[in-house]
């Protein structure tokens with residue numbers, strides 16, 4: 001028996017012999033494995049709520065921060081941010097100029113660009129390199145993960161510290177603050193959806209849990225899985241006691257691990273008056289189909305589905321396919337990308353007609369499906385399923401399945 005097996009099994013044997021658990025075993029085993037593998041695995045980190053990671057990094061920050069990661073502004077209150085939206089161009093695109101810290105390395109820049117790409121795919125926000133614009137983001141590796149709330153004017157810092165904040169969800173969280181979004185639990189209607197457990201919060205009037213009575217909720221629902229939601233134990237003064245409990249069902253999961261949610265996207269599109277048809281599919285498997293399928297789809301649509309599983313390579317399998325046939329599929333088509341953006345590599349180029357396409361496999365846990373229709377001719381559309389290979393560390397209990405149609409008219413109201 002080697003040392004590892006000895007350490008793992010000895011406590012169990014002793015437990016069996018002595019009749020009481022040997023409390024040291026977890027620590028001993030942990031120490032052994034820590035010595036062997038000093039850094040957490042990617043899966044461990046992915047399983048942590050984004051906001052917890054932000055707080056861990058920010059506890060050493062010298063920056064004074066409200067609610068854990070927002071730079072306070074004396075000149076205005078967070079609830080009366082009327083002129084802090086970024087301007088919309090006549091083409092409907094909201095271009096947010098930015099400059100990047102010159103000390104970022106290639107991998108950091110890629111991480112930031114990947115986080116930005118999802119905004120561009122799902123909303124009308126485009127982060128663009130600054131030329132001469134007066135108002136812009138200075139994305140740099142300062143001390144922690146933090147941001148201002150909304151557009152401040154001039155160059156404003158979004159701190160994405162190397163090492164601690166280089167996670168897609170964290171970058172998106174801080175960029176979302178800069179677009180004008182507060183933490184979800186600060187909404188005026190939060191008391192209908194979560195109970196703040198003041199007895200586990202010190203001091204009792206801690207401003208991080210302040211509710212903004214005049215928050216602009218955009219007529220969209222409270223979102224437990226917003227990338228802007230605190231985790232359940234944020235700022236607790238008693239280990240194991242939650243500070244935020246969903247009501248009426250306390251077992252509802254709160255906080256986020258992966259990035260923007262569908263409601264985060266809907267809120268951005270509503271605040272910025274964007275017309276976008278986009279859906280995130282973040283379960284381990286699920287399905288998607290064109291609107292009305294198997295009845296005919298509408299003319300002049302342009303919809304995307306971002307399949308974003310936690311791990312594994314995504315496989316897409318078409319079950320039904322019937323699109324108006326045009327030369328070069330320039331009219332109606334489905335196109336599939338190997339990543340989260342239309343600038344990602346193409347896995348399946350514009351496809352139309354009635355032959356069911358071959359399965360498509362992405363190189364990672366991200367795949368983008370685009371469905372475009374022109375102003376003439378229609379057909380039954382398509383239906384497809386997706387699955388993702390599981391990583392070795394995957395907990396089966398966390399797997400879930402989602403089904404998505406193209407947004408129905410009522411959903412579309414939320415998305416537009």
Ligand SMILES: [Zn+2]
Pocket residue numbers: 068069070173177183
């Ligand atoms: Zn925040």
